[in-house]
Amino acid sequence: MRICKTLIVDDEYAARQELRYLLSQFTDIEVVGEATNAREALALIRSIDYHLLFLDIMMPGMSGLELSTAIRSLPRNPQIIFISAYEDYAAEAFGVDAADYLLKPVEEESLRRALQKVRQRVGIKDVTAQVHVQAPAIDRIPAQTPVGKTVLVPIRDIVFLYTEQSRIYIQTHNKKFVTRLTLDELESRLKPLGFFRAHRCYIVNLKDIKEIVPFAKGTYNLVLNDVQRSAVPLSRHRAKVLRESLGLRRFR
Structure with a gap:
């Protein structure tokens, strides 16, 4: 199984934690970093080979859209899924070749579909997106x-x-x-x-x-x-x- 190293970029602590919890259900996704703004994110992206970024649109300073443009000039180009409380920026997000655009609060089914798009883009096949462990019957x-x-x-x-x-x-x-x-x-x-x-x-x-x-x-x-x-x-x-x-x- 190919593990997808993931970075969450969002200035809201609660939003990062909720997304981290949702992603914990997917066996091929590993969250290996969080950033609260674009400056922190760029530093992490330059030092770690991330496969996937979750980017909030509206952040203090550089926006998620501006960050995505800056990332494209780097040697490593991870897949991007935008997350936002607003629908207004969807056209711009897909204009920078984002894998998907999710609205807050992120729904589990929408997240599952977005991750499948990422897998198809990077050529990952036959990956079980979610695992439910069946424990022995005990009371x-x-x-x-x-x-x-x-x-x-x-x-x-x-x-x-x-x-x-x-x-x-x-x-x-x-x-x-x-x-x-x-x-x-x-x-x-x-x-x-x-x-x-x-x-x-x-x-x-x-x-x-x-x-x-x-x-x-x-x-x-x-x-x-x-x-x-x-x-x-x-x-x-x-x-x-x-x-x-x-x-x-x-x-x-």
Whole structure:
């Protein structure tokens, strides 16, 4: 499998993190750099042989379109996918031979199609774009208590799971545990059992969602059914997925 070294260029931290999470689902894409502006991006591109760039259009200083023109004069010419909150610049983007133009918030299906265009351009064939790992059927998750004992937490008791300061936590209705499994591993195990990746840092048990509360800029908080009534963030992209899963046009 040919690995596509990728750079994300966007001045918004949340947008970079959301895109990085979406790209983590594709086994042939490796995000090896991020930049917040064109100057940082040019320095990285001159030192690393990137195959693919995700470029925001509107950034402080040099725009993504201006950066794409500057890149064309370099010895290495990576493929470019533009990302923007506005449709206005699509014609200009394709005028500089961009592989695709995606609107924010980036949708998973649109991203998949854009990556397939990149693969066709660079001659990559027979690549599995997304992999779903099927874990063995189990009804418990191994975890550790504060005193170092290993316990098996029944999946039916788990309200949500999250990452904080490089540790992965399991929250039941009234207890918290640490697990050595990654969130991606946990998502693969738990998704078929009614769990949902609400945010790159959170997985929730759908049966334990009590309320969906609007927060800001298309995001929400999920109020959960543990003793603390924890509020878990629901990202813009995942909000749309959840609405479609529940058969709703919008949350009221």
